[in-house]
Amino acid sequence: VLSQAVRNPIDAGADPIDVKAILAQMLQMGDEGHNRNRAGSALTLRELAPSLVVVDAPLSDVSDVLRFIGGNEHFFLNLGMPTAKLALDAARDVPGSTMLTVMARNGTDFGIQTAGTGDRWFTGPANTPEGLFLGDYGPEDANPDIGDSAITETYGVGGFSMAAAPAIVRFVGGSVPDALATTERMYQLTLAENPAMAIPIMGFRGAPTGIDVLKVARTGWLPQINTGMAGRVAGTGQVGAGLVQPPQECFEQALVALAEAARV
């Protein structure tokens, strides 16, 4: 049903859904695009609904699809992550560039790649997030940092744009001033402010975008990720959400490799 709703309007000559425009609107609607996607999901449903109702499928199925999308406030994350991934892949393979193109974690290791060092990974042991837990889960149930979703922070949203989403502190922990201070601090680690991603409470400054290995080394600060916490026992699913940082050594290794590449 979803496939038809996306493709039929395009086949009929309409523009595809503009995911970057939804991301830009989300940042003005209390989402940061990693752990808060409520506005983005509602806007996506708003865009899809008129096409959904005219697909070739039983109406009860269409109604179920609308209820499913409406009932999952992280629906947009499935669009936001690949948007970030595609944008960052476009920044790959720029000789000498110290900008990060990936941050990812597999539950034991945290890895980064830079635009100047191709597909080489620089890794260190994954930290365990600190935050708030669902139901009766506690810190002992949380696995070290895991998943691909830190691509959102690599793109400048998520933890980097927490100032846009002060309500998220009730989900990942911390205070509202912490959220504002985090975005302020991330400007010190990044190469640019994305003019397409304005954060109203920061006086409409763009999201802090393009993590720079050099700036991380110079400031001694680390990128701030807000993330879901997976259970330590396989099959448990999500046990909470919190805040986590990459291990410093990823950046130290990347800096050495970039310096070596510059000498060649």
Add this chain to the structure above:
Amino acid sequence: VLSQAVRNPIDAGADPIDVKAILAQMLQMGDEGHNRNRAGSALTLRELAPSLVVVDAPLSDVSDVLRFIGGNEHFFLNLGMPTAKLALDAARDVPGSTMLTVMARNGTDFGIQTAGTGDRWFTGPANTPEGLFLGDYGPEDANPDIGDSAITETYGVGGFSMAAAPAIVRFVGGSVPDALATTERMYQLTLAENPAMAIPIMGFRGAPTGIDVLKVARTGWLPQINTGMAGRVAGTGQVGAGLVQPPQECFEQALVALAEAARV
């Protein structure tokens, strides 16, 4: 189509749409519920969509209805205003109460009523809003303050909750610090903070609610309304949006009447 979509689920035993819950969510999603209703409109569409698609109507009509709702970011205002009106009517006729139950304007006069003085109006000449204009319109095209929508401010949203909606300054004028300062100032004019309407950026303080004639008199400050501007020539429609305040004399008259009522 809309009528069926609202009534059919209730007839089938489902709960009606919880408009107050949507208002509470909006304030965490960059809306203030008077001139910014983008999140509220999308959330309302999200709630209605599954029921809309199974009404007894041609699917092309249903698709048009979804497109119409999705294309009007003020759709929710049609629900938010009566919500505020009903809540404030519940506060009527409390002897001795200095709380406002209405602020309304008809394009020439601005009027208020209080809980302690029944349906008696206290009026003064309507001011003209200052703000931003649509297209080629300018200040000379704007009519003095007009309409029922200041019921939203009387309820604690709109101008009173501008801190929740910093992006609105691009629509009504002013700066982000002004928006924060306005809500901060409105706490000085109101009797309570509505715990159901938390404003994240204010550290989750509730919306400043229940305008008190005494507090207006003591502080010398006036309620802040943000509003659409109607054209001075009948039939023009909206020419802009801006900020406006009631005339001081409404409050002076109300204070005298409340004092007289207390003497009886």
